[in-house]
Amino acid sequence: MPGLVLLRHLLRTVGSAWLILSVLFLLSRGATDQRSLLQTMVESSARLGSLLEQPAVSQQLLQRYGLDAPLFYVSWQPATGWYWHGFHNQYHTWLTQLLQGNLGTSYRSEEPVLVLLGQALQYTLPLTMLAATLSIALALYLVAATGYRPIVSNWVMSMAHTLQSIPLFLLALGLLLLLANPDALNWFPAFGLGPTGPTSTSWSHPQALLYQLTLPTLSLVLGSFPALAIQLNGSLHQELARPYVATARAKGTSQGRTIWRHALRNALLPTVTLLTELLPSIVAGSVVVEVIFALPGMGRLIADAAVQQDYPVLLAGVGLVAIVRLLAQLLADILYPLLDPRIRITA
Amino acid sequence: MKRPFRTVQRGLAISWLSLLIVAALLAPSTVPTPDLATINQPPFHSTHWLGTTSQGLDVGMSLWQGARTLLLVSVPAALCTLLLGGFLGGIAGYWGNTGLRITRTQLVLMVAGVGLAGLLLSWFPGAGGWPWLGVPAAAGLGLLPWRNKKPSTNTWPFPVDSSILALIALVNSVPLLVLVVAVASIQRPSLAGVVALLSLTCWPTPARLMRAATLQSRSQPYIEAAQAAGLPAVRILWRHISPNALPVLLVRFPLTVAVLISLETTLSFLGVGLPPETPSWGRLLAAVRQAPANWWLMLWPGLAIAFTILSLQYIATSKEGE
Numbered sequence: 127m128p129g130l131v132l133l134r135h136l137l138r139t140v141g142s143a144w145l146i147l148s149v150l151f152l153l154s155r156g157a158t159d160q161r162s163l164l165q166t167m168v169e170s171s172a173r174l175g176s177l178l179e180q181p182a183v184s185q186q187l188l189q190r191y192g193l194d195a196p197l198f199y200v201s202w203q204p205a206t207g208w209y210w211h212g213f214h215n216q217y218h219t220w221l222t223q224l225l226q227g228n229l230g231t232s233y234r235s236e237e238p239v240l241v242l243l244g245q246a247l248q249y250t251l252p253l254t255m256l257a258a259t260l261s262i263a264l265a266l267y268l269v270a271a272t273g274y275r276p277i278v279s280n281w282v283m284s285m286a287h288t289l290q291s292i293p294l295f296l297l298a299l300g301l302l303l304l305l306a307n308p309d310a311l312n313w314f315p316a317f318g319l320g321p322t323g324p325t326s327t328s329w330s331h332p333q334a335l336l337y338q339l340t341l342p343t344l345s346l347v348l349g350s351f352p353a354l355a356i357q358l359n360g361s362l363h364q365e366l367a368r369p370y371v372a373t374a375r376a377k378g379t380s381q382g383r384t385i386w387r388h389a390l391r392n393a394l395l396p397t398v399t400l401l402t403e404l405l406p407s408i409v410a411g412s413v414v415v416e417v418i419f420a421l422p423g424m425g426r427l428i429a430d431a432a433v434q435q436d437y438p439v440l441l442a443g444v445g446l447v448a449i450v451r452l453l454a455q456l457l458a459d460i461l462y463p464l465l466d467p468r469i470r471i472t473a
Numbered sequence: 474m475k476r477p478f479r480t481v482q483r484g485l486a487i488s489w490l491s492l493l494i495v496a497a498l499l500a501p502s503t504v505p506t507p508d509l510a511t512i513n514q515p516p517f518h519s520t521h522w523l524g525t526t527s528q529g530l531d532v533g534m535s536l537w538q539g540a541r542t543l544l545l546v547s548v549p550a551a552l553c554t555l556l557l558g559g560f561l562g563g564i565a566g567y568w569g570n571t572g573l574r575i576t577r578t579q580l581v582l583m584v585a586g587v588g589l590a591g592l593l594l595s596w597f598p599g600a601g602g603w604p605w606l607g608v609p610a611a612a613g614l615g616l617l618p619w620r621n622k623k624p625s626t627n628t629w630p631f632p633v634d635s636s637i638l639a640l641i642a643l644v645n646s647v648p649l650l651v652l653v654v655a656v657a658s659i660q661r662p663s664l665a666g667v668v669a670l671l672s673l674t675c676w677p678t679p680a681r682l683m684r685a686a687t688l689q690s691r692s693q694p695y696i697e698a699a700q701a702a703g704l705p706a707v708r709i710l711w712r713h714i715s716p717n718a719l720p721v722l723l724v725r726f727p728l729t730v731a732v733l734i735s736l737e738t739t740l741s742f743l744g745v746g747l748p749p750e751t752p753s754w755g756r757l758l759a760a761v762r763q764a765p766a767n768w769w770l771m772l773w774p775g776l777a778i779a780f781t782i783l784s785l786q787y788i789a790t791s792k793e794g795e
Binding site for chain 1: 642643646647648649650651652654655656657658659660731735738739742743744745758761762765768771775778779782783786
């Protein structure tokens with residue numbers, strides 16, 4: 127049975143990713159006219175820009191990017207009605223290329239999207255992993271430490287509510303202007319990966335990388351731990367009212383041990399669903415944070431592609447984020463019965 | 474001791490919000506002229522009280538006009554979000570997976586309606602108001618077959634609940650911010666476009682709330698009585714279920730506005746969505762990236778956004794507490 131459930135989940139994951147990407151692809155190709163799309167593509171090379179005035183050249187360019195084909199299998203126009211275009215259309219070409227692992231080339235830099243994604247992930251992975259670990263640790267610690275201290279707990283939770291409601295970009299900008307400003311406190315590099323350049327500071331210099339990732343990580347943690355902490359606090363307080371906690375206290379277990387060994391384990395169960403949303407939400411947060419701190423990562427790739435209307439990169443980025451989210455949900459569904467034996471997987 | 478503090482807080486929140494609304498209504502719609510003689514002016518040093526940007530624009534003026542943009546985007550978007558979410562959630566909760574029985578031809582017509590709407594969308598390239606055109610068209614075509622009341626023998630249940638839940642899961646599978654940024658880059662920058670895009674991407678939360686509320690009240694005896702009396706489903710939904718379920722949505726209104734404000738400022742901070750000449754707080758904040766030494770560019774809009782969101786949230790939670 128678990129195999130069947132897994133298969134069904136995987137099919138659902140692939141199906142959702144396909145639907146989202148198809149809708150975004152059709153919208154991106156359908157909503158912009160070919161003229162402006164060409165303009166976006168050739169803007170990077172000035173040589174082609176002036177040639178675009180000639181209709182023959184723009185026709186050739188349309189052919190080169192495959193934009194002269196019809197958009198979808200069928201089309202409908204008031205005058206002629208339905209028309210079947212056959213398999214030579216933009217959507218079919220895009221889908222077959224996608225299935226072959228070819229994500230296309232960026233309109234801007236003319237590089238394969240896969241290469242761009244790989245370069246971006248190199249910076250985003252440490253950032254997101256660090257931020258996820260730290261925010262889980264912070265939420266766990268804050269909630270567990272304030273479990274039997276209602277006044278501190280209320281204070282911490284109202285702080286968390288405040289932090290949660292303030293937009294992330296405001297937090298990140300505030301941190302940047304406060305702690306990485308030559309006029310205020312010049313503790314951290316304000317811009318990107320510092321003066322050493324992106325090549326020398328990657329995995330070979332973990333200390334330098336850590337130093338440069340401090341502020342982005344801090345802002346991501348501040349943006350993502352409140353949701354976890356609020357949920358965890360709620361479920362911990364529910365658990366603390368249960369009789370087994372009273373039993374534990376009555377037999378002389380210390381407060382800390384009651385929380386860590388007895389209550390928190392049960393309180394963690396409802397939080398697992400939220401944990402799976404943590405990684406995608408951190409990736410979404412990195413859209414803003416990486417723009418502010420000028421890190422060449424995944425989020426910045428998506429934001430730049432959105433601003434410059436570089437649709438292949440945008441689609442690939444959104445697809446990757448969606449797949450991470452869906453896989454995390456799959457992981458939660460698998461993890462749930464392992465953590466809580468009372469829950470059985472039902473197909 | 475707690476009471477007066479609460480009332481002070483509440484008064485502060487309400488007065489800030491009413492100040493915002495009045496300011497937005499009174500804001501001049503002229504394009505401000507940059508004062509190039511005093512660029513990068515710190516606050517309280519000249520006639521520009523709140524300082525100027527590196528282009529010589531008055532920060533106070535931009536804030537004032539940005540307030541109107543903020544309200545023009547977030548309030549209609551919140552209304553649309555709640556309406557759309559409430560409608561879909563209400564349908565899903567009321568009919569469930571077995572409540573709505575349709576014939577084969579009705580299903581075919583419905584699928585054709587949705588497909589036609591999709592094709593219409595792709596046929597009008599770059600039309601700013603595409604969602605306004607396509608969605609009612611699809612809904613109209615889909616609902617058209619329900620006119621005939623003749624009971625048909627060959628019907629089978631249409632899984633309304635499952636399909637709406639699947640739609641929610643689909644929208645939720647991409648983080649909201651990433652989805653909004655992606656869709657915003659596809660459509661042409663416009664105010665109505667941003668409203669449409671925000672309401673089309675944020676509806677799952679109110680839909681889920683409304684579905685739960687409808688499910689709760691559907692099992693009540695008075696609904697059974699209404700069904701037994703032969704009232705049409707739309708009438709039961711509107712007259713019997715929504716009076717009990719709508720407060721759940723209305724309480725969400727300030728919170729939805731707060732979420733939408735934060736999304737909208739993030740969008741304009743990143744430079745997608747609104748047209749570049751529209752004054753907005755997010756764009757004002759984006760100017761600080763070019764001139765990091767100008768702390769006042771960050772302070773005023775940052776404080777304004779934080780105050781607005783916190784007061785909205787305070788009002789929402791204090792309503793919930795009563």
